[in-house]
Structure formats: structure tokens, C-alpha cells
Amino acid sequence: MNRLEQSLLSVLQPWCQAPGWLLAFSGGLDSTVLLHLLAGLRRHHALPPLRALHVGHGLQAVAAQWPEHCAAVCAQLGVPFRSVAVQVAEGASxxxxxxxxxxxxxxxxLAPGEVLLTAQHGDDQVETVLFRLLRGAGVRGLAGMPVQRAFASGHLLRPLLGCTRGELGRYASEHQLRWVEDPSNADTRLSRNYLRHAVLPSLREHxxxxDGNLQRTARQLREADELLGELAEQDLASARLAPESPWQALPSLLLAPLRGLSEARQRNALRHFLAPLTLLPDERHWAGWCSLRDAQASARPIWRLHGGELHRSDERLWWLSGDWLQQPAAGLPWQHQAPVLELPGNGRLRWSGEAPSGSLRVAYRRGGESLVHPQRGRRDLKRLLNEARIPVFARDRLPLLYAGSELLAVAALPGYDRVGGEGTQLLWEPPTSDVGLSW
Known part of the structure; x- marks a missing residue:
């Protein structure tokens, strides 16, 4: 067993009980070597089922031939193969x-619990660290690519990070492997390629x-990032108390515990909180956090970030995205008192108990509404929302149940979410706050 096989098997060992391995197979040198190594190892070791997936971007004409090449390589090695085409969104990058x-x-x-294997190697790590340094990345960015991390419903593993491009090239030559060459890899107008072809050779000469120094720096910064993460978890512990509300599934934090931290620890805690939710803000955009934190209690401050917004309401921070950033569609009739009513852009309603009779409809607050409680008489809805401390961002989304012009109940408003004040309860399942990040 050569060094590459030994190194690979060592990294893969903890993942040998996974239900399956999925190889991201471009057909290039790196993924071809990884596929060949995996096919060889499984002849002598009990490994999870392996399959390969080629993703076609449709960005260049020559790439149309690559799925056929990849399929032939996989067939020769006895590895199940599939190819999918994707649409690349237009944008600056x-x-x-x-x-x-x-x-x-x-x-x-990727199926639940499976491991996605990608073929990035040590040279890719060096390029990543230098590229991020030039872009002004912080500790987390300069830690480079982790060997493994959670991904989708399973994990992502980069088993070749301890190997060099030269080692992979020598292995491919020794085993007479065939691979495709992406012509875009020579295009130095692309930032990565410029570093690879024009910058790094000169740096290595001097x-x-x-390479070893940058990789060691990345490992040290990854350790520092882990320590910062542990500190953030400690600082966030008291801020993560869940609210008792139907929107408690939304990511949120109490503001008071954060206010008691230094500025640096506030930013560290928020980076940790925001990392699964959005691209992290750069230095210039942290002014938005200060404005959100320091606004008057009567204000409605919002910190707009990539793909979502951080709101403040009643001394609590709320992350909103997806449907929460859009006005829900107009009200609609509740036909035949169906058990569940889907609300376009606003979750769903259902009954707890026997549905009331008569013609019903659902609408949203416009101002001036009032309703009658059997024991409390007619009450102004705006005052009730204030008394119940309903978050400002949720008030115009609360489903209002009407019979004709009479407001019968308000979903998620304690004491007023039952028809007639008791009996049948109106239950609202609000939309979730979508979490969508760039990979």
C-alpha cells in the first residue's frame, strides 16, 4: 500500500460505518485519482457503498462530452454513476x-447520514487561504477548508487535503489514468487561476x-476559530432562551445578555449565531448591528443581511427570511370549515375542537379592529397586541377569523384565539424562516 492509499484510508476510517459514500466526480485529475484510489481500497477493505455524481454546469461547449467520459471511467471501475445538469445563476462571480x-x-x-467525498488537496488549501487573505477574511476564513463538516443531511469529507497536486499527478501517470482537462482552469482572468499560475509560482520560488507554512497557519487559525466558537456558545447560552410563542421556531436571541458583553465578544457571538443563517457581514456592515442594538425601545430597527434580516422587538432579536420578508397574500374564505387552511405565504390554520358553522373567512389586520370576549367585552385589537407583547413583525401576519363583518378570533393571541372565548381554538402554524446559504 503506497503513501496515498495509507493516507486516504486513515482519513476515511472514522466514516466506514456511514450508509453510503457519494463522490463528486468532475472527471478531472483530482477526482479521477480519488475515484481510482477508492475503487482499489474497497477490493481489500469493507467500505460503504460508493457511487459517483457528475454535475454539469453548461458553461462551455467542451463540457458536453464529460458525462460520457465519466460514465465510462465509473463503468470500468464498477462504480454506479449518475450525471445531473444545473443552471448557473447570473451574477458578478x-x-x-x-x-x-x-x-x-x-x-x-445525498441521503441522510451519507458522506460526500470531494477531491480538494493540499495545493487547493494553500490557494484558498491566500485567496481569502487577499479578500480580507477573518479567522474563520483564514482557517481554510475543513477536512470534514456537516453538509445537507450528512457530512462532507475532503480526504485528500493532506496530499499535494504533484502526488496526485504522479499516481495518475503511474496507473495510466485518463481525465478531462477543463480549459477554464487556464483562464487567468479568474481569480483562483491567477493565483495558481501567476502568483504562487513566484512566491514558492522565494x-x-x-505551502507548509500556510497550511500550518490554517490549522492554527482553525483551532483559534474553534476556541472562539466555544466562547460564543458560552456567551449565547443565556440569550437563547426560547420564547413561548407559535413563532418560537424562528432563530432568536435575548438582547440583554449580549449588551453585557464587550464589543468584540458581541461580534464574536453574533458571527457564531449568524453563520448557519447568512453570509457573514464584512467590517463595514457591522454598523448595522450597533444601530439595531442602540435604537430607542419604540423604534423598529432592522439589520439587513444577505438573504434575511435581523429584527428587534421587545428586547429580543429575530432572524427573518423567506416568507417572513413578504406581505402575506390577501385573506380568503374558509370553505366548508376544512380541517386545515393553507395561507399563501403565511403558513396554515387548523382547528382544535369542532369547527364553527356558518360562512367564515380569514383576513389580516388593517387597523381599527376590535373583538368581543364573553367575560371582557369589546376590546381594541391594537391594545390587545401591545398587552400580549406580540412581536411587531408578526402583528400584521396574525390570521383574523371573521363571520361576515364580525371578528371572531385572532390566531396566536392568548385569550382571543378561541371562537366565543372558549371551546374551538384557532391554531396557526406560521411559516419557517428559511435557511439558505451559499455552499
Whole structure:
């Protein structure tokens, strides 16, 4: 067993009980070597079922032939193969858009508990660290690519990070492997390629230990990032108390515990909280956090970030995205008192108990509404919402149940969410706050 096989098997060992392995197979040198290594190892070791997926981006004509090549390589090695085509969104960075589309396709293919194997190697890690340094990344970015992380419903594993491009090339030559060459890899207009072809060779000439030094720096910064994460978890513990409300599934934090931290620890805690939800803000955008934190209690401050917004209501921070950023569609009749009523852009309603009779409809607050409680008489809805401390962002989304012009009940308003004040309860399942990040 050569060094590459030994290194690979060592990294793969903890993942040998996974229900399956999925290889991201581009057909290039790196993934071809990884596929060949895996096919060889499974002849002598008990490994999970392996299959390969090729993702076609449709960005260049020559790529149309790659799925056929990949299928032939997999057939020769006895590895199940599938190819999917994706649409790359237009934008400023075609590299980022292609990466997002590729990883979205891989995530859709990955079954629960499975491991996605990708073929990034040590040279890729060096390029990543230097690229992020030039873009002004912080500790987390400069930690480079992790060997493994949670991904979709399983995990992502990069088993070749301890190997070099040169080692992979020598292995491919020794075993007479065939692979495809992506012509875009030579296009130095792309940032990564410019670093690879024009910058790194000169740096390596002057600093021969560059690769090892950058990889060691990345490992040290990853350890520092882990320590910062542990500190953030401690700081967030008291801020993560769940509210008792139908929207408690929304990511939220109490503001008071954060206010008691230093500025640096506030930012660290918020980075940790926001990381699964959005692209993290750069240095200039942290002014939005200060404005959100320091606004008057009567204000409605919002910190707008990539794909979502952080709201403040009643001394609590709420992350809103997806349907929560759109006005729900107009009200609609509740035909025949069906058990469940889907609310376009606003979750669903259902009954707890026997549905009331008569013609009913659901609408949303416009101002001036009032309703009658059997024991409390007629009450102004706006005052009731204030008394119940309903978050401001939710008030215009609360489903209002009408019979004709009479307001019967208000979903999620304690004491007023039952028809007639008792008996049948109106239950609202609000929309979730979608979590969608670039891969």
C-alpha cells in the first residue's frame, strides 16, 4: 500500500460505518485519482457503498462530452454513476454561482447520514487561504477548508487535503489514468487561476516552505476559530432562551445578555449565531448591528443581511427570511370549515375542537379592529397586541377569523384565539424562516 492509499484510508476510517459514500466526480485529475484510489481500497477493505455524481454546469461547449467520459471511467471501475445538469445563476462571480449550483445538486443527491467525498488537496488549501487573505477574511476564513463538516443531511469529507497536486499527478501517470482537462482552469482572468499560475509560482520560488507554512497557519487559525466558537456558545447560552410563542421556531436571541458583553465578544457571538443563517457581514456592515442594538425601545430597527434580516422587538432579536420578508397574500374564505387552511405565504390554520358553522373567512389586520370576549367585552385589537407583547413583525401576519363583518378570533393571541372565548381554538402554524446559504 503506497503513501496515498495509507493516507486516504486513515482519513476515511472514522466514516466506514456511514450508509453510503457519494463522490463528486468532475472527471478531472483530482477526482479521477480519488475515484481510482477508492475503487482499489474497497477490493481489500469493507467500505460503504460508493457511487459517483457528475454535475454539469453548461458553461462551455467542451463540457458536453464529460458525462460520457465519466460514465465510462465509473463503468470500468464498477462504480454506479449518475450525471445531473444545473443552471448557473447570473451574477458578478461566475465561480461562486457555479459552486453554489454544484453543491446544491450534491446536497439534493445525498441521503441522510451519507458522506460526500470531494477531491480538494493540499495545493487547493494553500490557494484558498491566500485567496481569502487577499479578500480580507477573518479567522474563520483564514482557517481554510475543513477536512470534514456537516453538509445537507450528512457530512462532507475532503480526504485528500493532506496530499499535494504533484502526488496526485504522479499516481495518475503511474496507473495510466485518463481525465478531462477543463480549459477554464487556464483562464487567468479568474481569480483562483491567477493565483495558481501567476502568483504562487513566484512566491514558492522565494519561499520554498510557503505551502507548509500556510497550511500550518490554517490549522492554527482553525483551532483559534474553534476556541472562539466555544466562547460564543458560552456567551449565547443565556440569550437563547426560547420564547413561548407559535413563532418560537424562528432563530432568536435575548438582547440583554449580549449588551453585557464587550464589543468584540458581541461580534464574536453574533458571527457564531449568524453563520448557519447568512453570509457573514464584512467590517463595514457591522454598523448595522450597533444601530439595531442602540435604537430607542419604540423604534423598529432592522439589520439587513444577505438573504434575511435581523429584527428587534421587545428586547429580543429575530432572524427573518423567506416568507417572513413578504406581505402575506390577501385573506380568503374558509370553505366548508376544512380541517386545515393553507395561507399563501403565511403558513396554515387548523382547528382544535369542532369547527364553527356558518360562512367564515380569514383576513389580516388593517387597523381599527376590535373583538368581543364573553367575560371582557369589546376590546381594541391594537391594545390587545401591545398587552400580549406580540412581536411587531408578526402583528400584521396574525390570521383574523371573521363571520361576515364580525371578528371572531385572532390566531396566536392568548385569550382571543378561541371562537366565543372558549371551546374551538384557532391554531396557526406560521411559516419557517428559511435557511439558505451559499455552499
Amino acid at each position: 461566475i465561480e461562486r454561482a457555479a459552486r453554489q449550483a454544484r453543491y446544491a445538486a450534491l446536497a439534493a443527491e 519561499w520554498p516552505a510557503l
